[in-house]
Amino acid sequence: MNKKLRLGVLASGGGTNLQAIIDRCREGKLAAEVVLVLSNKPQAGALQRARSCGIPAVVVDHRHCPDREAFDRRMVDALRQAEVDLVILAGFMRILTPVFLSAFPQRIMNIHPGLLPAFPGIDAQRQALEYGVKLAGCTVHFVDPGVDTGPIIIQAAVPVLDDDDESSLARRILEQEHRIYPRAIQLYAEGRLRIEGRRVRIDQKVADKTALASPAIP
Structure with a gap:
């Protein structure tokens, strides 16, 4: 039996993307397991989602750390202790420092x-x-030192309707997030992602259109 990819998830909010990942793991559609959830917010809904599924959930409150680097070192220590293979940011509202990025090079999504x-x-x-x-x-x-500037793995598009407001558009986008995030993780688990400069190459086992996830994911 192949070893499952060990995921560490960082979240600051409700954790719906975390839940989508947990669900795919439990359904056997994702060759991974969430082994640790970290949050900088003690009341984050993601923590409760993790605990209700029997997943260790830990608060690392940035307000109790002297600086950003100290905060990141605490998270790195926790993730290493959990033997995490891939770090997943799911609504994590903190910018990571080089301390964190250097600990998990090309292993943060x-x-x-x-x-x-x-x-x-x-x-x-x-x-x-x-x-x-x-x-x-x-x-x-993938995450790099910039803000939302790392190499792109998968994108999904939705139309903007004439009567859309921020909430209605966000809901439709969120549905796509729940589809493509587990897919990107599965591609990583299968060893099919290769970073070449700014591009992420997806090794094709079959002729699919994985990089443009909308409208279809196999």
Whole structure:
């Protein structure tokens, strides 16, 4: 039996992407297991989701650390103790320092509710509406020292409707996030992702269109 990929998830909010990943693992559709959830927010819903599934969940409160590097070192120590293979950012609202990035080179993924490189940072859905784009979406990417600037793995697009507001657009994008994040992790687990400069090559076992996840994921 192949060893499952050990995931450490960092989350600051409700944890719906975490739940999608947990569900795919339990359904046998993802060759991975979440072994640790960390949050900088003691009341984060992601912590309760993890605990209800029997997954260790730990608070590392940044307010109790003297600086960002000390905060990151505490998280790195916890992830290493859990023998994490891949770090998953799921609504984690902190910018990682080189202390963290150097501990897990090319082993950190993030999901962003925008079609990068357009609309990085916070409030991507609002940015899309204000700009008047016809397509919005989400992006899974590897994490580098910038903000939402790492090599792109998968993107999914949704139409922007005339009557959309920020909430309605965010809901439709979130549905796609729950589809493509587990898919990106599975590709990593299968050893099919190769980073070449700014590009992520996906080794094709079959002729699919994985990198553009919308409309279909196998």
